[in-house]
Amino acid sequence: MTLPLALPGLGEIAGDYDILLCDVWGVIHNGRESWPDACEALARFNREAGHVVLISNSPRPSHDVVAQLDGLNVPRESWRAFVTSGDATRAELAKRAPGPAWIIGPDRDWPLYDGLGLDVAKGAADAAFISVTGPVDDNVETPEDYRERLAEGAARDLELICANPDRVVQRGDKLIYCGGSLADLYETLGGRVTMAGKPFGPIYDLALKEAEALLGKPVDRSRVLCIGDGVVTDVLGANRQNLDCLFIAQGIHGDKARGEDGRIDPARAADLLKAETTYARYATLDLAW
Incomplete structure (x- = not known):
């Protein structure tokens, strides 16, 4: 090399x-x-x-x-x-409106959905697809905290749209999990993942x-x-x-x-x-x- x-x-x-x-x-x-x-x-x-x-x-x-x-x-x-x-993911979400979308992520990421006309599902049972921006509390949560819930989505063959392909980022001197780590887990569970960010x-x-x-x-x-x-x-x-x-x-x-x-x-x-x-x-x- x-x-x-x-x-x-x-x-x-x-x-x-x-x-x-x-x-x-x-x-x-x-x-x-x-x-x-x-x-x-x-x-x-x-x-x-x-x-x-x-x-x-x-x-x-x-x-x-x-x-x-x-x-x-x-x-x-x-x-x-x-x-x-x-920016890139909004186009993917708009194609799937009105959903409903099962949304996973912290409240700070909700501007992603502004103006898209998406209905919000309570969970896998009533969702048309899943939208993930990252763990709800990335200070303490890991992908394993989502295994059981994501397994339900994979069992229903729900597509997962991941708005942040990063697996981890550094916050101060600590590494925190991002949306990509949840997308990786979903794929290991047999789920379908779509991403528009890097790479x-x-x-x-x-x-x-x-x-x-x-x-x-x-x-x-x-x-x-x-x-x-x-x-x-x-x-x-x-x-x-x-x-x-x-x-x-x-x-x-x-x-x-x-x-x-x-x-x-x-x-x-x-x-x-x-x-x-x-x-x-x-x-x-x-x-x-």
Whole structure:
């Protein structure tokens, strides 16, 4: 397997790209605080090289997540457009309206359903399909807390629409389960799953449409760089789209890609990638200029 190139900083390759499709959680913040070096790297790219489109597996519509970024002190100059898994998933949900939908997820994710005309089911027995954004209480719940209930849906052959394909994210110094972990469990139970966020095509279609609007011309895909820490979401998505990728190898991976000298070890980064048969052109521990 070809090793990723250890990248000292984004500035080394900024001139090679017009568009960055940059992941959010795990790259520019951890759910509790933003990282100034990463935010400044994106802002500098916007000033000197091209345009940053944030591409997040948040299950909420992008306009609803902007306030969260502001609250975490992510500067508006760090990005020029923003698309989420929630944006892409709304189209899938609209196709299935009025349902009824058995909805699983915390109250903060309800903006996903605004204006879609979906009826809400009480459970598997009266549902036409299942919509999952994540555990109701991701501070304490695990996928196993949902096994029995999801088994009922699989037994009825209900399709599960997952609005957040991420399996885990880092919140502060803790890893929490996301919608993708529930979708994984549902598939092991024999259930059918549909997802529109990373690594699947619909969210990239939206992101590249935003990029084209920013550029005012068709996108040259050879000048698009994806940035992210999720191997099965960000890196796999970039591979499927035939786009270059910068793998952020710390965050949810801890120190697994850190060498004895404290820097990125390309061989260790490659080990993380090959576990899912993926490849990244570049790798670094944290995003910086």
